[in-house]
Amino acid sequence: MNIFRLAGDMTHLASVLVLLLKIHTIKSCAGVSLKTQELYAIVFATRYLDILTSFVSIYNTLMKLIFLGSSFSIVWYMKYHKTVRRTYDRDQDTFRHWFLMLPCLLLALLIHEKFTFFEVLWTFSLYLEAVAILPQLVLLQRTRNIDNLTGQYIFLLGGYRGFYILNWIYRYFTEPHYVHWITWIAGLVQTLLYADFFYYYFLSWKNNKKLQLPA
Amino acid sequence: PDKSYEKDEL
Numbered sequence: 249m250n251i252f253r254l255a256g257d258m259t260h261l262a263s264v265l266v267l268l269l270k271i272h273t274i275k276s277c278a279g280v281s282l283k284t285q286e287l288y289a290i291v292f293a294t295r296y297l298d299i300l301t302s303f304v305s306i307y308n309t310l311m312k313l314i315f316l317g318s319s320f321s322i323v324w325y326m327k328y329h330k331t332v333r334r335t336y337d338r339d340q341d342t343f344r345h346w347f348l349m350l351p352c353l354l355l356a357l358l359i360h361e362k363f364t365f366f367e368v369l370w371t372f373s374l375y376l377e378a379v380a381i382l383p384q385l386v387l388l389q390r391t392r393n394i395d396n397l398t399g400q401y402i403f404l405l406g407g408y409r410g411f412y413i414l415n416w417i418y419r420y421f422t423e424p425h426y427v428h429w430i431t432w433i434a435g436l437v438q439t440l441l442y443a444d445f446f447y448y449y450f451l452s453w454k455n456n457k458k459l460q461l462p463a
Numbered sequence: 464p465d466k467s468y469e470k471d472e473l
Contacts, residue, residue, distance in 0.1 A: 257473055295473075304471045311473050370470065412472075431472075 249307075250418050256411030257311060263404035264318040270397040271325050276335040279391060279398045282326045283345040283383035289319040290349070291380055295373035297366055340390050343383035352376045361430060374431060378438035381405065385445060389461050403449055406442030409435055 271277050296312040303309060325332045356372035384402065388394050394402075412435055419426045448461050 253472065260473070298470065302470070304469065308471065308473065315473065415472075 250415055250422075252411050252415035252418055256408045256415055259404050259411060260408035261311070261314065263401050263408060264315065264322070266397060266404060267401045268318050268322055268325075270401075271322060271332055275329075275331045277326045277332050278335045278337065279387070279395055280322075280326065280336075280401075281341045281343070281384040281387040282323070282336055282338070283341055283343050284380055284387075285319065285322045285326060287345055287348065287376060287380035287383070289316075289323050291373045291377045292316050292319050294369040294376070297369060337391075341383065341387050343386050345383050348379050348382065349376060352379065359430060361428075371430060374434040378434045378441070381438070381441060385441070388445075392460065394461070399449060402442070402445055406439065406446055409439045409442070413439060 267280065271280070292312075292315045296316060299309060299312050299316075326336050327333060352375035353372050355375050356368050360368050360371040381402065384398075388398070388402075413432075416428070416432050416435065445461075452458065452460070
């Protein structure tokens with residue numbers, strides 16, 4: 249464990265807790281893409297299949313349980329909670345996210361480190377996580393503005409992957425044989441997807457005005 | 464198993 253990875257995990261934890269807290273407190277999920285939340289639930293479900301078979305550390309298992317629990321809770325709130333579900337604008341959140349999953353699955357079947365059931369699904373979860381934010385970013389473009397909690401959610405989510413890139417660089421230089429190209433490229437693509445959002449987020453913060461994403 | 468393989472990241 250290094251400081252970059254710990255910072256990344258804490259930022260990631262903060263992003264899901266900020267979102268869960270927002271939805272639980274104000275009983276609204278306006279501006280949040282259910283499609284992205286569903287994709288994240290699938291990412292965690294396929295990423296942590298080994299939670300029962302391989303034990304790395306208490307921390308590792310605890311965090312996996314938190315991520316699984318929070319992502320499925322967010323989906324549950326948005327789909328089934330009597331008050332929250334009414335605030336979900338389904339006619340704006342129309343990204344065909346199943347079309348994201350198929351290419352990720354095909355790519356995982358083609359490019360992976362080992363051709364085993366767990367490894368292919370694990371690789372699928374990496375590719376899917378890289379693109380899972382797209383429905384949310386499309387929704388933001390459509391709704392034109394962003395309330396600060398959703399903005400914080402995306403900002404933290406982007407930051408977590410940015411910290412992970414620093415972690416991979418650190419581990420590459422400090423641990424022999426630590427080479428995972430698939431993870432690194434998927435993580436880099438994911439962070440680049442956030443780059444333009446970060447740019448507009450920073451502009452809005454600098455000019456102290458409401459964040460307006462260009463159409 | 465060889466350490467490099469263990470999935471120790473979230």
